[in-house]
Amino acid sequence: MTRALPSSGARVRTEDVTIGYDRRIISRHLDVEIPDRSFTAIIGPNGCGKSTLLRALARVLTPVEGRVLLDGKAIGAYRSKE
Structure with a gap:
């Protein structure tokens, strides 16, 4: 559950993201919005793609x-130190 404080909208967002490793798809067609000034929890069973999603959000993993x-x-347009 995300509980947002008054803000101007989502700072981090995914649009139709499919993530995985090599040929193994972990999650398909994810649309996620993380509002500014909020605390967001990502929960789910083991192996459902929580850490993989975080890796994509952090640019450690390129979405399929x-x-x-x-x-x-687009997050790829930023330099690493920005």
Whole structure:
């Protein structure tokens, strides 16, 4: 559950993201919005893709399909130190 404080909207967002390793797809077609100034918990059973999603959000893993956005800009467009 995400409980948002008053804000201007989602800072981190995925659009139709499919994530996995090599040929093994972990999760398909994810649309996620993480609002600014909020605390968000990602919960689920073992092996459902929680850590894989976090890796995609952190640019450690490139999504198979879809886009990860930070402030409306593709996360891959940022330099590593930004």
